[in-house]
Amino acid sequence: MNNLPTEFPDFGLTPDQRRQAVRGHYYEWPGMDGEHGEIWCYSDRFSYRPGEVVALHVSSTAANFRIAVVRDGGTETKVFERAGIAARWQDTLDQCSVEGCGWEVSFEFPVGDDWPSGAYRVTLTADGRDGNPIHCQHLFIVSPRPGKKPGRVLQVAATGTWLAYNTWGGSNHYQGITGPHRDQYARMVSTQRPWCRGFVVLPKEAPRVPLEVAVPPKTVPRYPHMEWAFATGHSKKYASSGWASYDSHFFRFAERAGYAVDLASQHELHFSPDILDGYDCVAFVGHDEYWTWEMRDAVDAYVERGGHAARFAGNFMWQTRLEDEGRRQVCYKYRARAEDPAYRGDDVIRATNSWEAPEIGRPGAATFGLNATRGVYAGWGGCAPRGVRGFPVYRPEHWAFAGTGVYYGDLLGADSHVYGYEVDGLDHEIRGGLPYPTADSGAPDGLQILAVGMASQVEESADIPFEDQFLGDEDGRFTAETLFGEASDANLEKVKRGNGMIVNFPRGKGEVFHAGSCEWVAGLLRQDAMVERMTKNVLDRYLGRK
Structure with a gap:
């Protein structure tokens, strides 16, 4: 096991700044870099096919800029560059996070x-006002051509979650500058804005x-990722979503391991x-919420026909809707029952609430075997901060563990901390030392639970003053109200203790494997041999190599 430090890292912040880093609402906005100058851009779409044209919308304090485009995979390959492209500063709508920036197209280039x-x-x-360079990072996806793809994996990037957490312009599905007092999260967010800092690239x-800290007893929780973001000028949500923190690590690992991998967006x-047609294996990774x-219809139909879904991801929580030809994502979340028009019409099953809301009638387990509301938090804040770090193994004889060397009761991926920060689980019971889903868990027929860890929906400790709790019991009470109709103490008691699982089950002619943790990719990033072996076992089986 790793020898962890017992003190939190110091990023040079004062106590007040540390509190602002966690409690405050800070974000990227046009003009934020002042006299230094700045450059921002977004593309008109998430993804393109070869031969299609990428349209970049650029706003810059400099009169011209240079562009370089690199394919970010197992190796980096530069595919396009040009200098001397004209630019100008473009006015931005106040509610650009919701409505889009409204910038004109500045430059176009074809996908080769x-x-x-x-x-x-x-x-x-570009050149900043003070003579120092200014930069902007953006990312788009080149999706595969139609047709059969024998021996190839299709990875579907979690672009809906990227969009939900993107802080650029002031609002996302968590915090915001919407509402009469400019203090509400956005129920609708636009694709037509730049990605926040840290979603595309990050330093190691x-x-x-x-947490990578051995937290001493009675320690007030700290949040190093948010403190680092505040200290370095990155988005507060860089570690919650994005290509750089999650999706990239699986894609690079798979290519370096010799797999042929294509990429698509959730759009x-x-x-x-039909983009799924022709693939034997489709993978979903990271924080995919x-x-x-x-x-879901697309994945369910694909698996029923004989496809294989490999999900190395956690927190399958929210239903969304897409509007304006996909340029706007809608999710009312905690305010859905009070504000979502779907509740006042004839299509309540499309309400943008938790998938486990009874009126929607489509719990996440029906597609991927696990439910977010039976997770959620592990390894940070006041939620199991001294927890297991890896998945406790219950069925080491299962094919997915072949060659890993794990035994019953071992922790898979503990050294690389693959368990957290949000996990998915099921109601279950232990019989003869083995876990089984309960009859009312919603688990699909034939589901096997391979590993189970503990999680929590509340920060429950007499040692943490209320003012020092970041998560508190708000999410737990939301789950209680969603599932049982009232956020009472009695209902909170029913939901506050969660779990995270690895499960496997057949469906129709196909099969699903689900390692229900956002942090599975950390095992690939940190080259954990057991995690790499298990990932390969799943891919090899689903590609017909075994």
Whole structure:
């Protein structure tokens, strides 16, 4: 096991600044860099196919800029560059997070016919007002051409979750400058704005959410990832979502391990579900929290026909809707029952609430075997901060563990901390030392629970003053109200203790494997041999290599 430090890292912040880093609302906005100058950009779409044209909307204090485009995979490959491109400062709508920035197109370039599917990182560079360079990072996806893809994996990037956490412009699905007092999270967020700082690229020293500290007893929780973000000028949500923190680590690992991998956005899953056709294996990774009904339809139909879904991801929580041809994502979340028009119409099953809300009637377990409301938090704040770090193994004889060397009761991935920061689980019972889903858990027929860890929906400790709690019991009470109709203490008692699982089950002619943790990718990033072996076992089986 790792020998962890007993003190939190110091990023040079005062106690007041540390509190602001966690409690405050800070974000990227046009003009924030003042006399230094700045450059920002976004593309008109998340993804393109070879031969299609990428339209960049750029706003810059400099009169011209340089562009470099690099494919970000197992190796980095520069595919395009140009200098001397004209730019200007463009006015931005106040509610750009909701309505889009409204910038004119500044530059267009075609996707090469020979550009492989994958993530393409765009770097814009210009001269700042003070003579120092200014930069902007953007990312778009080159999606695969139609047709059979024998032996290839399709990774679906968690773009709905990227969109939900993007802080650029002031509002996302968590905090915001909407509402009469400019203090409400946004129920609708736009794709037509730049990505926040830290979603596309990150330095290696950027902390992840789960704590890498041996927390002494009675310690007031600290949040190194938010403190680092505040100290370095990155988004408060860089560690909660984005290509840099999550999706990239699986994609790079898979290519370096010799797998042929294509990449698509969730928008394609929604609007072009036939993109799954021809693949033996489709993978979902990282923090993958926001889905539309149509996206789930696509995956369910694919698996029923004989496809294989490999989900190395956690927190399958919210239903969303897409509007304006996909340029706007809608999720009322905690205010859904009071404000979402779906509750006043004839289509309440499309309400943008938790998937486990009874009126929606489609719990997450029906697609991926696990439910978010039976998770959620582990390894940070006051939620199991001294917890297991890895998955406690119950069925080591299962094919997924072949070659890992794990035994009953071992922790899979503890050294690399693959368990957290949000996990998915099920109601279950232990019989003969083995876990089984309860009859009312919603688990699909034939589901096997391979590993189970503990999680919590509340920060429950007499040692943590209320004013020092970041999570508190708000989410637990929301779950209690969602599932049982009232956020009472009695109902909170029913939901506050959660779990995270690894499960496997057949469906129709296909099969699903789900390691229900956001942090599975940390095991790939940190080259944990057991986690790498298990990931390969799943991919090899689903590609027909075993």
